[in-house]
Amino acid sequence: MSLKDRYQASMVLSGVGDALGYKIGKWEFCKSxxxxxxxxxxxxxxEAVDIDKWIVSDDTVMHLATGEALIKAGKKPNLLELYKIMAKNYKLCLSDMKNRAPGQTCIDMVNKLNPDIPGGLNLKFNPKGGGCGAAMRAMCIGLRFPQPSEEKLLIEVSIESGRLSHHHPTGYLGALTAALFTAYAVNGRPPQEWGRGLLEVLPKAKSYIVKSGLDVQENLETWDYFEKKWNDYLKERGILDGQSQPKFPDAYGPVERDVFYSTLSYQGWAGSSGHDAPMIAYDALLKAGSSWVTLAHHGFxxxxxxxxxxxxxxxxWGAIYGFEGVPKCNYEKLEYKSRLAKIGEELYELSRNGVAGGGGGGGSCQQA
Known part of the structure; x- marks a missing residue:
């Protein structure tokens, strides 16, 4: 499958994973x-699920908003303008949240954004901003800036996209992880290496936070939780070295997974925070390999x-395997499929044009 096809599959299947895991709220809020x-x-x-009967949740609506902002910003985006476009898109997409269960932090913080005035993007540190709302919408940033030479740009854009609603390390580092692992997937980096790669990137992210100068003390005081949880998880799977193959328990059915996932979480609700939403997704990917069904059973x-x-x-998964082995009924009639596929195609074209420039606007929305 061509790289362009994988880009489109990455976006379309993200919507499928969302819709299947959501089941119009019934499965998102099920404890078993x-x-x-x-x-x-x-x-x-x-294999019998016809996606025509399912809708996407707030996750896909906000992911669409991120992707369309990246496209509108163009080949050499002015980063400050990019963050303004993101903020405007996030505000606009709140009108498309009926029956989609948007997170309260996203609603409250996005409503506070004012991209048309100086300082209007500078939301203060939020002690309750560690949820997964920044991570769930950031994967496409890795499609836009996949090159190793663009790592600095990926770090900055993912963090600032996250801080537009989740100004807390556990929240915006989830956005960084979602974007970074997408870039790794695009480049064919073996998944067992990804976690080690994240730990090597985190000091660079911390340096960026210090350099940005916004609520630095509060950010640094709450930084270690995210890093420790990931370090512990990688040890549990035996892949802290980034080279070994992951180790899973012999018994790892739905009951065992629910118990393990809850231990990763902040307060028992698995996948609701910025650290454990990408962590559970990663666990599912490591276990699934090329099996769409296994990915779904573990991750959705x-x-x-x-x-x-x-x-x-x-x-x-879509960025690695494309649509290979995915039943067509799972994605052919997906809500917003054409928008998702178009974003994938256009991000592919933008990503093929080399390293994006900073456009003279500076790397931080904190200059707004």
């Missing part, structure tokens, strides 16, 4: 993966915030 998988089996299994159908883990896991 066993119950979900039993209901799925009663439908005839994943579990007790917890299953649409947020689903949207991330499916995006990464």
């Amino acid at each position: 993966g066993t119950i979900i998988l039993n209901e799925l089996a009663a439908m005839g299994g994943l 159908f579990h007790g917890g915030d299953s649409d947020s883990t689903g949207v991330i896991a499916a995006c990464w």
